[in-house]
Amino acid sequence: MTSPHTPTKARASLRPIRLGVHGSVRLACRIVASAGYPQASVEYVPYEVTEPFDPLRAGRMDIMIVKYDPLEPDIVMSRPVCFDGRAVLVGAHHPLAGRDTVSVEEVAEYEGFQCPGDFPPHVWNLVVPPRTPQGRTVRRIHSVTTFTAMTDLLRSTSAIHVSFQSLDTVVPPDIKVVPVHDLPPSPVSLAWLRGDEPPWHVRQFVADAERAADR
Numbered sequence: 385m386t387s388p389h390t391p392t393k394a395r396a397s398l399r400p401i402r403l404g405v406h407g408s409v410r411l412a413c414r415i416v417a418s419a420g421y422p423q424a425s426v427e428y429v430p431y432e433v434t435e436p437f438d439p440l441r442a443g444r445m446d447i448m449i450v451k452y453d454p455l456e457p458d459i460v461m462s463r464p465v466c467f468d469g470r471a472v473l474v475g476a477h478h479p480l481a482g483r484d485t486v487s488v489e490e491v492a493e494y495e496g497f498q499c500p501g502d503f504p505p506h507v508w509n510l511v512v513p514p515r516t517p518q519g520r521t522v523r524r525i526h527s528v529t530t531f532t533a534m535t536d537l538l539r540s541t542s543a544i545h546v547s548f549q550s551l552d553t554v555v556p557p558d559i560k561v562v563p564v565h566d567l568p569p570s571p572v573s574l575a576w577l578r579g580d581e582p583p584w585h586v587r588q589f590v591a592d593a594e595r596a597a598d599r
Contacts, residue, residue: 398585400427403574404439404448407531408554411572412449415465418596419589433528434501440577446586451511451548451570454504462574465593469549470567474560475539481560488513488567492520494544500528510570512546517566522546535559 405412409428416426429445431438437456439445451468453461472491474481480490499508514522526543528534531554537543539558548570552561574590576582582590 398583400425401447401586401589402427402429402445404429404431404445406431406433406436406449408550408552410550410553411466411468415449415572415574415593415596418466419592420596421589421592432501432530433503434530436503438502440575446582447574447576447590450573450575452507453573454507454575456504458578459575460578462590463594463597464571464573465597466572467569468572469569470564471547471549471551471561472564473535473538473545473547473551473555474562475541476558476560477539478542478544478560480544480562483562485563485565488516488522488546488564489518489520491544491546491564492516492522494542495523495525496543497526497528497534497545498524513567 403412403416403426405428412426412428413423416423429439429448431440431445431448436448436450437454437459440448441458450459450461472480472486480486496512499505499512512522512524514524516522526537534545535556538545539556546564546567547561549561549563555561574593576586576590581587
C-alpha cells in the first residue's frame with residue numbers, strides 16, 4: 385500500500401500492508417478509505433485482546449490499531465487517526481438492550497469483565513472504568529478469554545461489557561451494542577515496533593492517515 389500519489393506501477397509491485405485489528409474491521413476500513421487507499425491494498429490480521437501485541441512482536445503484522453496509549457516501551461504510536469464512540473454490549477434480553485443510549489451510571493448496576501491476559505491494566509481502566517463519574521463502582525467480575533466466550537456469557541446472564549460502538553458490525557444478532565453517552569470517545573492510533581521501522585509504503589500510509597485525520 386502506498387500513497388495515492390505513488391505511481392500505479394510502483395503501487396502494484398508492493399505487498400499489502402498487514403494491519404492488525406481486534407473484533408470489527410469497521411474502523412480500519414474507515415481509516416484506509418479516509419487516507420485514500422483501496423481496501424484491496426490492506427490485509428487485516430486479527431489479534432486477541434488477551435495478548436494484543438504478540439502478533440506485532442512476532443512479525444505477523446506491520447502496524448496495528450490501538451485505542452489509548454498502551455505505554456509499552458517497544459511500541460510507537462501515530463497521532464490519532466480517528467475516534468471510536470463508547471457503548472455497552474448486552475444480551476438481547478437485557479433491560480438495557482432496547483435503549484437508544486444509556487449512562488455509565490446505569491451500566492454500573494450490572495457485572496462487567498476483568499482485565500484480560502496481557503492487556504495493559506491502565507488501558508482497561510479507560511475501556512472499563514473502575515468507577516463512574518459519580519463514584520459508583522463498576523463491578524469487574526467475569527473473566528475474558530475470547531470474544532465468543534464473552535458473548536456467550538452476555539446472552540445467558542445480565543452481565544455487560546463496556547466497549548466501543550464499532551463492534552456493532554461483528555456481534556451476533558442477539559447481542560446489542562447500546563451507545564454510552566457520558567463516556568468520551570476513544571482515540572484510535574496506528575502502532576508499530578520501536579527500532580523496527582516498517583517498510584516505506586507502510587510509513588507513507590501512516591502519514592497519509594494522520595493527514596486525513598487532521599483535515
